[in-house]
Amino acid sequence: MLRTIVKSIHQAAAGLNGVSAAAVVFIMLLTCADVAMRLFGKPIPGTYELVGYFGAVIVAFALAHTFVERGHIAVELLVDRLPARPRAFIEGTGYLLSAVLFGLLAWQSQVYAMDLIETGEVSLTLGIPTWPFVFSLTAGCGMLSLVLLLDALRQLKRGLAP
Amino acid sequence: MTPTEAGLYGFLILIALMFLKIPVGFAMALVGFGGFAFLVSWDAALQLMTQDFFSVFGSYNLTVIPLFVLMGQVAHHAGISGRLFNAANKFLGHLRGGLAVATIGACAGFSAICGSTSATAATMASVALPEMKKYNYDPALATGVVAAGGSLGILIPPSTIFIIYGILTEQSIGKLFLAGVIPGILMALLFIVTIFIWTWLKPELVTPAPRSTFREKVASLAGVIETFILFAAVMGGLFMGIFTPTEAAAVGAFGTILIALAGRNLTWKGFVQALHETTRVSCMILVIVAGATVFGHFLAVTRIPFDVGDWVRELPLSPNMIMAVIIVIYLLMGCLMDSLAMITLTIPIIYPVITSLGFDPIWFGVIIVVVTEMGVITPPVGINVYVVGGVARDVPLHVIFNGALHMLMAQLATAILLILFPQIALWLPAMMQ
Numbered sequence: 001m002l003r004t005i006v007k008s009i010h011q012a013a014a015g016l017n018g019v020s021a022a023a024v025v026f027i028m029l030l031t032c033a034d035v036a037m038r039l040f041g042k043p044i045p046g047t048y049e050l051v052g053y054f055g056a057v058i059v060a061f062a063l064a065h066t067f068v069e070r071g072h073i074a075v076e077l078l079v080d081r082l083p084a085r086p087r088a089f090i091e092g093t094g095y096l097l098s099a100v101l102f103g104l105l106a107w108q109s110q111v112y113a114m115d116l117i118e119t120g121e122v123s124l125t126l127g128i129p130t131w132p133f134v135f136s137l138t139a140g141c142g143m144l145s146l147v148l149l150l151d152a153l154r155q156l157k158r159g160l161a162p
Numbered sequence: 163m164t165p166t167e168a169g170l171y172g173f174l175i176l177i178a179l180m181f182l183k184i185p186v187g188f189a190m191a192l193v194g195f196g197g198f199a200f201l202v203s204w205d206a207a208l209q210l211m212t213q214d215f216f217s218v219f220g221s222y223n224l225t226v227i228p229l230f231v232l233m234g235q236v237a238h239h240a241g242i243s244g245r246l247f248n249a250a251n252k253f254l255g256h257l258r259g260g261l262a263v264a265t266i267g268a269c270a271g272f273s274a275i276c277g278s279t280s281a282t283a284a285t286m287a288s289v290a291l292p293e294m295k296k297y298n299y300d301p302a303l304a305t306g307v308v309a310a311g312g313s314l315g316i317l318i319p320p321s322t323i324f325i326i327y328g329i330l331t332e333q334s335i336g337k338l339f340l341a342g343v344i345p346g347i348l349m350a351l352l353f354i355v356t357i358f359i360w361t362w363l364k365p366e367l368v369t370p371a372p373r374s375t376f377r378e379k380v381a382s383l384a385g386v387i388e389t390f391i392l393f394a395a396v397m398g399g400l401f402m403g404i405f406t407p408t409e410a411a412a413v414g415a416f417g418t419i420l421i422a423l424a425g426r427n428l429t430w431k432g433f434v435q436a437l438h439e440t441t442r443v444s445c446m447i448l449v450i451v452a453g454a455t456v457f458g459h460f461l462a463v464t465r466i467p468f469d470v471g472d473w474v475r476e477l478p479l480s481p482n483m484i485m486a487v488i489i490v491i492y493l494l495m496g497c498l499m500d501s502l503a504m505i506t507l508t509i510p511i512i513y514p515v516i517t518s519l520g521f522d523p524i525w526f527g528v529i530i531v532v533v534t535e536m537g538v539i540t541p542p543v544g545i546n547v548y549v550v551g552g553v554a555r556d557v558p559l560h561v562i563f564n565g566a567l568h569m570l571m572a573q574l575a576t577a578i579l580l581i582l583f584p585q586i587a588l589w590l591p592a593m594m595q
Contacts, residue, residue: 020445021437024228031229031412035405048222051408056220058228062445071442072185072449073500077542079183094184101192108212137216 006150010068013143017065023057046126053123053133060140063102064147089159092152099148106142109134165201169464172197176457176507186503187446190453191215197460211456218452222408223329228444229411230320233392233418234276235439239432240422243285245385246271251293252382256373259361261297262307263354265290269311270350271386273318274393275418277325278443279538283312283546287553300367301557303360306539306565309546310353310573313535318346319397320414322447323534325407326502327527329451330509335407336400337591338527344586345528345576349535352572360568388421401594447502454506467511474515481519482581488512489533489577496537500545504537505530525580528587532577539566539573 027050034047066072079090113134121130163171172193179189191211199207218224237243250264250271257263269286276282287308294304316323319339328335361368374382396414399405405413422428461467474484495504509530516526538546540563547562554562580586 017438017441020441021434024232024437024440024444027225028229028232028412028415031409032416035409035413051225052220052222055222055225055228056216058225058441059219059445059448062441063449066442066445066449067185069442071446072187073446073503074183074185075180075499075543076183077498078181090182094179094182097179097192098184098188101188101195104195104208105212105215108208109216112209112212112216133220134216137212137219141215 002150002154006154009143009146009150013064013068013147016061016140016143020058020061020065023054023061027051027054027058046123046128049123049125049128053128053130056133057136060136063140064143067144067147085159085161087159088155092155092157092159095148095152095155099145099152102141102145102148106138106145109137109141113138165464166466166469168197168201169461169466172457172460172464173466180499180503185449186500187449187451187453190450190457190503190507194453194456194458194460198456198463201460201463210459214455214459215452218455219448221329224325224448224451226325226335226407226411227322227447228440229408229415230277230322230325231281231443232436232440233320233396233411233415234278234281234315235436235443236415236418236422236428236433237272237275237392238281238285239429239436240418240425240427242275242385242389242418242422242427243268243272244289245382246389247286247289247293249382249386251371252374252379255371258365258370259303259357259368261290261294261299261371262303262357262361262368265294265307266311266314266350266353266357269308269314270318270346271389273314273316273346275320275389275396275414276315277320277322279313279315279535280545280549281443282315283309283549284553286312287550291550291554297369297371299369300364300565301554302561302565303357303367303568304565305547305550305554305557305562306567306569307353307357309539309544309550309562309566310569311350312546312549313538313573314346314350317342317349317528317531317535319343320411321531323501323505323531324527326447326451326505327509327530330506331513331523331527333523333527336403337524337594339397340401340591340594341524341528341587342531343590345532345580348579348586349532349572349576352575353569356569356572388425392417392421450500450502450506454503457507458510461510467514470511471515471518475518481521484515484519485521485529485581488516489529492530492533493536493540496533497540498543499537500543501534501537505534522584522588524591525584525587529577529580532573532580536570536573536577539563539570 034044037043079087113131116131176193180186195207195211247268250267254260254264272282319342324338328338396410400410551559551562
């Protein structure tokens with residue numbers, strides 16, 4: 001049961017990561033196109049703000065998958081030398097704390113996005129609303145929080161097993 | 163509890179959390195958030211943290227990171243490192259320790275299109291180690307040279323560490339990149355000198371590879387042209403002020419893809435892998451930057467940066483001696499900590515001290531990078547050694563560390579020369595104006 005949930009959550013995280021990869025290609029092509037058009041005196045308006053906005057998508061959507069692949073750098077020096085059970089307990093507790101952190105970030109970014117909808121904040125050149133990109137932070141942090149929570153449960157179960 | 167005390171406790175808790183294997187970016191955000199909530203208010207801390215994360219992730223200036231990472235990854239998957247090594251090998255391979263010298267040359271070349279030490283070490287390990295094994299090179303020498311040579315990735319531009327330092331201290335990334343060029347070449351030369359001395363003292367460690375013909379030498383040069391074009395286009399555009407760093411990186415990444423496609427060296431699978439590596443590495447870096455930003459805001463409401471500044475200024479030491487102490491502290495921290503975490507954590511405190519003592523910020527950026535390079539090959543946490551160990555699975559880690567520590571001499575010599583003659587770093591950026 002838990003295993004199938006974990007598997008589908010990890011698949012969703014990989015899906016978000018695919019969007020992140022596409023966003024990398026997008027900002028690369030957009031920036032190059034802007035540079036090329038500048039040679040003809042016609043730069044693409046709004047490149048600067050679009051690249052920044054999609055930069056947020058790149059990082060936010062890669063958060064969860066990067067954790068699944070253990071890509072977030074951690075100091076393994078001490079904990080990896082411990083026996084399996086205390087190690088699982090320490091890792092589980094750490095993931096639980098981190099899950100709370102990213103849960104808070106997901107929640108607060110949603111509040112922030114709602115505020116932005118209300119105030120109607122838009123970008124300077126193109127007039128694109130900011131809130132959808134703030135929601136990408138909600139999605140990314142929420143997904144990471146979920147992945148962390150499931151991993152925390154697994155490790156704590158292992159660490160506390162009689 | 164005074165704010166200063168809260169800051170000190172914050173530091174201690176942060177170090178504890180990091181050693182309990184919480185990812186460093188997460189730990190910095192946790193403590194920064196908790197500390198700010200404790201000193202100011204929960205609501206303010208929550209809002210500040212969210213805005214910090216969104217502004218770091220959505221920063222135009224920081225999109226330079228995924229783009230330069232992509233450039234290096236595509237270069238790796240397109241086999242550029244192999245062609246660089248082949249050319250260096252044709253010219254230098256027949257010397258005593260020549261394959262190791264060629265490895266350093268190829269590392270320096272690859273560093274000109276890649277901004278990370280571990281990526282440079284990984285790609286060169288897969289190319290150079292089998293060749294050195296074929297000629298019975300001592301495993302400690304072979305792996306140590308690759309691990310140390312890979313560290314050139316952050317000194318020769320582009321460089322993720324210069325980018326992060328430049329953004330944290332509001333210094334020009336273009337100038338920092340320029341400042342890294344001559345020290346990078348100097349360090350590569352000192353690595354080569356180290357190899358010559360090492361193999362002169364212990365000739366049994368290596369067997370010479372055969373001399374290649376003039377025709378082979380000329381033919382191998384074709385493999386260097388692509389790197390030269392990319393470096394010239396990207397750095398030339400940046401240094402002449404045609405490109406912002408993000409534009410230079412985008413043009414570089416796209417150019418690398420086009421050159422790889424033109425030479426039929428890039429498969430769809432390789433491209434997808436490069437993209438996945440890119441999102442993973444960029445996400446890791448930017449989460450650390452975001453975490454450090456949150457932690458930095460907490461530090462700002464403690465009085466720690468001021469207290470440390472006052473304390474250092476009252477020390478009965480000359481500025482150069484203080485610099486020496488700072489470098490030793492960085493060396494010790496670099497042994498234990500990830501380089502990026504170390505820099506993002508210490509710069510808000512150390513940087514004001516450095517500038518108030520009258521040191522040049524660009525020069526200090528180069529010093530930080532050189533010290534970081536030592537950190538990636540020193541035990542127990544030497545990321546490059548682990549990367550090389552991942553490729554050379556038959557060589558134990560302590561053997562690689564042993565080999566890399568021989569090469570540390572060259573890095574130390576570079577640092578000392580930079581302190582004695584700051585112009586090594588500052589001459590080129592001064593030409594930019």
